[in-house]
Every structure is written in C-alpha cells, then in structure tokens.
Amino acid sequence: xxxxxxxxxxxxxxAPAALAQVDAPRTSFGAPxxxxxxxxxxxxxxxxxxxxxxLTTTDEKAKAFAVSSPEAFKxxxxxxxxxxxxxxxxxxxxxxxxxxxxxxxxxxxxxxGRMPYSDAGRAKLKQLQxxxxxxxxxxxxxxxxxxxxxxxxxxxxxxLFVPRYNANYQIVQTPSHLVISMEASREARIIRIDxxxxxxxxxxxxxxxVGRWEGDTLVVETQGFVPGDAFKPASPLLVSExxxxxxxxxxIAADQIFYAYTVDDPDTFTQPWRVEMILHAxxxxxxxxxxxxxxxxxxGMLEGGWRR
Numbered sequence: 001x002x003x004x005x006x007x008x009x010x011x012x013x014x015a016p017a018a019l020a021q022v023d024a025p026r027t028s029f030g031a032p033x034x035x036x037x038x039x040x041x042x043x044x045x046x047x048x049x050x051x052x053x054x055l056t057t058t059d060e061k062a063k064a065f066a067v068s069s070p071e072a073f074k075x076x077x078x079x080x081x082x083x084x085x086x087x088x089x090x091x092x093x094x095x096x097x098x099x100x101x102x103x104x105x106x107x108x109x110x111x112x113g114r115m116p117y118s119d120a121g122r123a124k125l126k127q128l129q130x131x132x133x134x135x136x137x138x139x140x141x142x143x144x145x146x147x148x149x150x151x152x153x154x155x156x157x158x159x160l161f162v163p164r165y166n167a168n169y170q171i172v173q174t175p176s177h178l179v180i181s182m183e184a185s186r187e188a189r190i191i192r193i194d195x196x197x198x199x200x201x202x203x204x205x206x207x208x209x210v211g212r213w214e215g216d217t218l219v220v221e222t223q224g225f226v227p228g229d230a231f232k233p234a235s236p237l238l239v240s241e242x243x244x245x246x247x248x249x250x251x252i253a254a255d256q257i258f259y260a261y262t263v264d265d266p267d268t269f270t271q272p273w274r275v276e277m278i279l280h281a282x283x284x285x286x287x288x289x290x291x292x293x294x295x296x297x298x299x300g301m302l303e304g305g306w307r308r
Contacts, residue, residue, distance in 0.1 A: 024216045024251040029175045032216045032251050037286060038279040040160055040259075041092035041167045043069060046275070048105035048113025055104060055113065062095040062102045090165040096278055098258075106162070109274040115237065121268035125238040136302055144226075147298060148291040150187055150205040157189065157206040158222040158245045159261040159275065161237075168286055169279070178211060178218065186289050191220055198224060203241065218249040240267040255281035 024032040043066040048055075051065055069091075096103045105113035117125070135141035144150050150157060160169070166184035173179075178191045191209040198208045207222035222245045239245075243265035250258040257279040264272040292298060 025254075027173055031173065031175070031213060032218070033173070034171045034178065034218065034249055034251055034257060035173050037168055037170045037282050037284065038257060039167050039282040039284070040162050040169070040277065040279055041090065042096045042106075042162055042277065043092045043094055044096040044103050044106055044162075044277075045069075046106050046161060047115060048107065052104035052113075055108060055111070056101045057095075057104050059102065066092075066094055090163075090167060092162065092167075098276060098278065103276070106275045106277045107273055108276050110271065116270045116273055118268065118270045121238060121240075121265075124268070128238065136304070139298060139302065142298065142301065144205060145185070146301065148185070148295045150185055157187075158209055158220070159247055159263065160259065160279075162277075166287075166289060168282060168284055170286055181286070183286050184289055185291065200224065207243075207245065216250060220247040220249070221245070222247070238268055239263070240265050242267050 027033045027035070043062075049065075049069075052061075057065075096106065107113045107115065110116050131141065132143055139147055160180075163184055166182075168183040170181040171178065172181065176193050176195070178193065180189045180191070181187075182189065187206065189206050189209065191211045193211045193213075195210055197210055198204075202208070203224045203226050205226050208224040209220050209222040211218050211220040213219075223243070225239055225241055225243055243263060245261055245263055247259070247261040252258045258276070259279050260274065260276045262272050262274045263269070
C-alpha cells in the first residue's frame, strides 16, 4: 500500500486503540466478540457536502443538517423506477460522532472529504453510468444489482457503505471464519481467518476477503474484485479489478463497533482514501430481500430497451 502524509496522520489521530475504553467481550473461543445485528445508518454522508468546510461541526449545525438533508432529498419529484420520487428511502437520524466529534463526512482522508478520482477513473465511471442508461442488448450489460447478483445501494460487499435502505448486518463468528449476512440482496460475505488467498484468476463479486486479528481488532484485506460493479453507495463509486480494501473492526462498546477502511486503487484514484464510521447494535429484525421476485423484472427491462 502506498502511504501519503494525510492518510498516515488520519490513521494516527483516529486509531481504533484510542477508542477502546473497555475490554472487548469475548467469544467462547477467546476472540473479540463481534456477533450480533448491526446497523450502518447515519445522517453523515460518505462524501462531505457543500454545507460544511471541515471534518467536524457543531451540534446546532449537525441537527439542522440531519433535518434538512432528507427533506431536500425527498423534494426531488422526478419520475421513473429508481428516481427519488418513486422509491422508499431510509435515513439515519443523527450524524456520526467519534471521539466526541461530529463528523461531516465518513471520508477522513483526503482532508477534502471527497473521493480522489483520477481523470481516468472518473472517465471510466461516467462511461459505465452512460451504458446503464443506454445499453439493453443483453443481461451482461445490466448492473449486478439489476441482475439480482449482488449490490443493493452499497449495502453488500467490501467495504460496507451507508445504503439507501436495508442497512442491517448480522455477524456470525467461528474460530476460522466470520460471516457478514446482509439484509440487502440476501448476500452472505464469508471472511476466512488466517487463510491463504484464492488464486488471482478466481474473482468474486464481493472480492476475496481474508482476515487476521491484531490485538482486539479484526483486520480484513479484500482483493480479486469483479470489475465494473460501479454503483455501490449513494456517491457513485467505481472499484477496479486491481483494488485492495483494508477494513478494521473494533468492538468499542456493548452497542458499538468502530469500523474503518482504506481503499487503495491506483487505477481509479490518485491516492488511497480512508473512511471511519460506527456500526450500532440494533434490535431490528432481518427481513427477506426478494429482489425481483425470481428475477422476472429483468426480462421486462430488456424487452423495454429493445422496443425503444
């Protein structure tokens, strides 16, 4: 991984060790206990909005943003499937607070709070976005979410994002594996602990995830992505087949996991970028996600495109 001064500073200032105030609960086999149902919902967006000019803000401004942001989002009355006016959206109630500071973006590095796209990366993203609106000549041209493979507004795969809905995750542990079962898209991401990596020619939609324990923190490195799965969170994101995502899960309270990740993808970005967020314990139930009800809707999409 390439280190840059801003990334190193953010890592040192907000390291998980600084947040761990109590001993982490343990599983029966002695590992820190991450099991349970967790939610990633927050009013803090992935990228910093124009309303803020720094990483932190005041309680007053945070409360105003938490109210105004969903209202502005819902006021878009554009029509069509997937448009804001035709869908049901789920919003987090409060902005993320870490070390007592209210965060204006989940991205903490670069300092701008924005994804550092290179010119080539942004051009590729725009190309894929254009193809979604124009190509209906076969199922392979449609995004993985429409094909009911993976996806779902960023709720699945590595890294975890704040999705538009279905923000719950259930974590189950064994000595050799950790599984993250996601409410969106019915996906179960299997993380192998202290295991060899798959051969490079074997690629998965959610990548190949291998974890290891560093003290009370689970560090997960994911590589081997399938290229072109570009529309994960509300902020359009392209992850190339050469991307590497490093995640850190640290239980810092009975009801909180400190979750941080770094995306290193020289094919798409000018530098690695880092996110910090909190996963909150929830008593909400995990509901079935039926996608297209046996995927019949894809037939209609292709027929509609053919008749245009």
